[in-house]
Amino acid sequence: MTTTATTNPPVLLAAHDVTKSYAGADGELPVLGGIDLDIHEGEIVALLGKSGSGKSTLLRCLAGLIPASSGSVTYKGEELKGANPGTAMVFQTFALLPWLTVQQNVELGLEAKGVGPRERAEAAVQAIDLIGLDGFESAYPKELSGGMRQRVGFARALVVEPDVLMMDEPFSALDVLTAENLRGELMELWESGQFPTKAVVLVTHNIEEAVLMADRVVVLGSRPYGTIRETFDVSLARPRDRQSPDFERIVDAIYQVMTGRTKDTPKLSEPAPATRRTPANTPLPEASVDGLSGLAEILAQHPGSRCDFADLADELGLEVDDLLPLVDALELLGLAEVHDGDLFLTERGTAFAGADVQDSKKLFAEAAIDAPLVHLITSTLLRTGTQQSGFFRDLLAHHYTSEQIEQQLETATDWGRYAELFSYNADTEEYRLDEEAGLRVAAGTGTGTEG
Numbered sequence: 001m002t003t004t005a006t007t008n009p010p011v012l013l014a015a016h017d018v019t020k021s022y023a024g025a026d027g028e029l030p031v032l033g034g035i036d037l038d039i040h041e042g043e044i045v046a047l048l049g050k051s052g053s054g055k056s057t058l059l060r061c062l063a064g065l066i067p068a069s070s071g072s073v074t075y076k077g078e079e080l081k082g083a084n085p086g087t088a089m090v091f092q093t094f095a096l097l098p099w100l101t102v103q104q105n106v107e108l109g110l111e112a113k114g115v116g117p118r119e120r121a122e123a124a125v126q127a128i129d130l131i132g133l134d135g136f137e138s139a140y141p142k143e144l145s146g147g148m149r150q151r152v153g154f155a156r157a158l159v160v161e162p163d164v165l166m167m168d169e170p171f172s173a174l175d176v177l178t179a180e181n182l183r184g185e186l187m188e189l190w191e192s193g194q195f196p197t198k199a200v201v202l203v204t205h206n207i208e209e210a211v212l213m214a215d216r217v218v219v220l221g222s223r224p225y226g227t228i229r230e231t232f233d234v235s236l237a238r239p240r241d242r243q244s245p246d247f248e249r250i251v252d253a254i255y256q257v258m259t260g261r262t263k264d265t266p267k268l269s270e271p272a273p274a275t276r277r278t279p280a281n282t283p284l285p286e287a288s289v290d291g292l293s294g295l296a297e298i299l300a301q302h303p304g305s306r307c308d309f310a311d312l313a314d315e316l317g318l319e320v321d322d323l324l325p326l327v328d329a330l331e332l333l334g335l336a337e338v339h340d341g342d343l344f345l346t347e348r349g350t351a352f353a354g355a356d357v358q359d360s361k362k363l364f365a366e367a368a369i370d371a372p373l374v375h376l377i378t379s380t381l382l383r384t385g386t387q388q389s390g391f392f393r394d395l396l397a398h399h400y401t402s403e404q405i406e407q408q409l410e411t412a413t414d415w416g417r418y419a420e421l422f423s424y425n426a427d428t429e430e431y432r433l434d435e436e437a438g439l440r441v442a443a444g445t446g447t448g449t450e451g
């Protein structure tokens with residue numbers, strides 16, 4: 001398959017300056033900002049980004065399932081006013097009706113389009129056959145394995161022969177081998193021209209999956225809200241070999257953009273001089289002290305306390321994406337840095353990894369006091385001694401959803417407690433300054449936000 005850059009086939013689906021905000025606890029929360037994206041005939045486009053970067057939201061806007069807050073979505077040049085007639089969706093959780101058989105589940109999409117019973121049955125049998133479910137027509141979802149259930153999800157979407165198949169993390173609920181097998185079969189169908197759709201949009205947080213499948217990988221960033229950070233054309237021949245140097249080169253380049261290392265996107269730990277880090281513009285990554293210490297210790301065992309990011313994930317039996325929050329947190333705390341696809345400990349990180357418990361707490365406190373929300377809580381407590389968590393929830397409500405506020409406070413509390421900056425009583429929902437906190441703050445540089 002050639003890339004769109006060289007052949008430039010017609011645009012099927014397009015987002016024009018699309019923004020999307022959701023109603024939050026305190027006003028509108030922007031999730032997507034000014035997205036321009038064309039989906040051309042003949043291409044597979046992956047929307048890749050960390051959790052919360054707005055991938056699913058963008059997919060739903062393209063499918064017309066939710067309206068954009070501003071801007072427009074066009075299908076074959078016509079602006080969408082509701083559900084997109086040219087798309088069908090495959091969901092992560094399969095979304096099958098348990099009381100219907102495989103055949104009936106697959107026929108559902110056609111029924112909604114008013115297709116008659118005989119035609120419906122024939123089309124469903126064909127889709128079931130295509131996707132390798134032959135013989136399972138009268139089975140109920142509960143009799144099927146996860147992989148077979150997702151095949152039903154695919155058959156149900158493909159039976160309507162949509163111009164664009166939309167897939168929202170379709171493999172992430174499956175075990176590794178099942179996912180690999182299903183991916184491979186789908187790519188064979190696509191390559192052999194048997195796939196009854198003209199284009200595919202795939203949402204994923206898995207970099208290798210994106211590079212395995214897509215002609216174009218669109219990386220979304222989430223600071224301060226979802227925008228397209230960079231687009232990569234992938235012109236490798238299929239089937240693609242994960243071990244090939246070209247494959248690894250593209251994956252590495254995407255890692256660097258995902259972890260924020262491009263000339264256009266400043267590092268989390270090095271904000272542009274004019275940008276003061278605040279709890280609003282610098283969210284704490286979802287990483288526990290145990291996870292951070294563990295990763296720092298593992299890194300310290302590598303020569304030069306340095307390891308290729310992808311190799312490290314392999315070694316731990318994890319996806320690279322699983323490591324991202326920990327890596328972001330190590331960077332925010334000045335304990336590690338990423339360069340050229342390698343993760344390595346800084347001087348402070350090396351000392352932290354090798355320290356005994358008391359020293360490790362002290363070093364962690366010096367680092368954590370610069371994390372904006374930890375700084376905000378500590379500096380507030382230095383004035384008041386104690387504070388209800390509701391106070392911080394209110395301060396964060398302008399910038400985060402209630403779910404995000406809980407995650408931010410949970411992380412800050414974990415870090416602040418370990419650092420012995422403050423304690424937290426979950427029964428009374430009260431933060432209390434640790435007696436030693438003043439000394440620890442004085443030891444840190446304290447460049448975070450003031451309350």
Ligand SMILES: Nc1ncnc2c1ncn2[C@@H]1O[C@H](COP(=O)(O)OP(=O)(O)OP(=O)(O)O)[C@@H](O)[C@H]1O
Nearest residue numbers: 022031049050051052053054055056057058205401
């Ligand atoms: N219906 C909704 N109401 C309010 N906020 C929402 C709604 N749907 C999503 N969000 C918020 O919008 C942000 C983007 O969510 P979205 O699901 O689009 O991201 P994503 O990149 O697909 O993430 P994930 O990989 O975790 O699914 C998140 O912060 C999420 O909490």
